[in-house]
Amino acid sequence: MALPPLTPLDPNAHATFGFPLNWGIQDPEKFYKLIQEMLPLLAPGYYLGDNLLTWQRNLSLFHDKPFVQAWETNIQNNADRVIAWRRFVLACAGYHCVQLDGDFVECGAFAGSGMKTVMDYLGGKAFPKRFYGYDTFDYHPVAEHAQAGQDETLYPRVVKRFEGYDQVTLVKGLIPESFKTACPDKIAYLHIDLNSATYEVACLEHLFDKVVPSGLIVLDDYEWSYPYQDQKIAEDKWFEARKYRVMPLPTGQGLVIKR
Ligand SMILES: C[S@@+](CC[C@H](N)C(=O)[O-])C[C@H]1O[C@@H](n2cnc3c(N)ncnc32)[C@H](O)[C@@H]1O
Incomplete structure (x- = not known):
């Protein structure tokens, strides 16, 4: 069978992902305002959404x-x-x-x-x-x-x-x-x-x-x-x-x- 080919990682192409859907947040307006302030402080490669916030990741999914x-x-x-x-x-x-x-x-x-x-x-x-x-x-x-x-x-x-x-x-x-x-x-x-x-x-x-x-x-x-x-x-x-x-x-x- 033909498996999907691996896309080689380009170390210079940083992926980021943010989508404002998360659960269990008491004051979403304040939360997303603070997030907007915080994101520029992070090293490239952040994923924010689905109650997941991480950064300095390869985010392999978006390179595939x-x-x-x-x-x-x-x-x-x-x-x-x-x-x-x-x-x-x-x-x-x-x-x-x-x-x-x-x-x-x-x-x-x-x-x-x-x-x-x-x-x-x-x-x-x-x-x-x-x-x-x-x-x-x-x-x-x-x-x-x-x-x-x-x-x-x-x-x-x-x-x-x-x-x-x-x-x-x-x-x-x-x-x-x-x-x-x-x-x-x-x-x-x-x-x-x-x-x-x-x-x-x-x-x-x-x-x-x-x-x-x-x-x-x-x-x-x-x-x-x-x-x-x-x-x-x-x-x-x-x-x-x-x-x-x-x-x-x-x-x-x-x-x-x-x-
Ligand atoms: C969160 S949704 C699934 C989402 C889906 N896996 C996706 O990737 O998009 C949960 C599903 O489980 C079904 N479900 C829960 N208990 C079930 C049961 N005992 N028998 C059949 N379906 C059930 C619900 O009808 C519902 O559609």
Whole structure:
């Protein structure tokens, strides 16, 4: 298969990224005013957004041309834009997993932007694996987490979005019952993004043993504190019992490498 070519880093081309979407800020007007004062004090290479502020970084994601193309063309809302670094973690995980035995799975597909970014990074319509996307689509089963545009029009929109992507299997229904509808035997890439400790642990119960050795599991909200901390607490307990430790990433995601 054709993997996306590496764009060599140009040490003179500094990337920066700032998008004013962050959560948990009490006085946004004051915050962004102070940020504007602070940014000129920083060495080049800052990323600000998605509750991430870092500087003097290579920002490899913005130097990776196939990634930038895949990310930008799949932006449907401000959240898709600001979580660029989270998307790059998925793209890099996909790069590794596409070379393993097994399929790709996303639990919590919503509009399909995460799935499609990874597929477009790795060949688009020529993506060489089956990619299962699970979601209720019509509604969010976790109270107070409904996504904008999540109603009965979502599923047909996602089906249309993946027209020509014959490798995609969208499984509509409540996890974990929906695993009975369709579920791969072997999984190389597992992205879990349900905003719920109970449902995410249910995914692990059903899918973890199917993940092949050296397959990757990305837990989207693992390292976020309020209101997601119960996910980390439940998932740590689950993994500890199996002698795994989740790597917390600065993006707020958690990463597990299957043995
Ligand atoms: C944050 S959104 C996912 C965003 C998506 N991963 C992306 O990259 O754009 C969470 C999704 O999980 C779905 N969800 C939560 N619990 C679920 C369950 N038990 N069964 C099916 N879908 C569920 C919701 O309907 C919602 O669409």
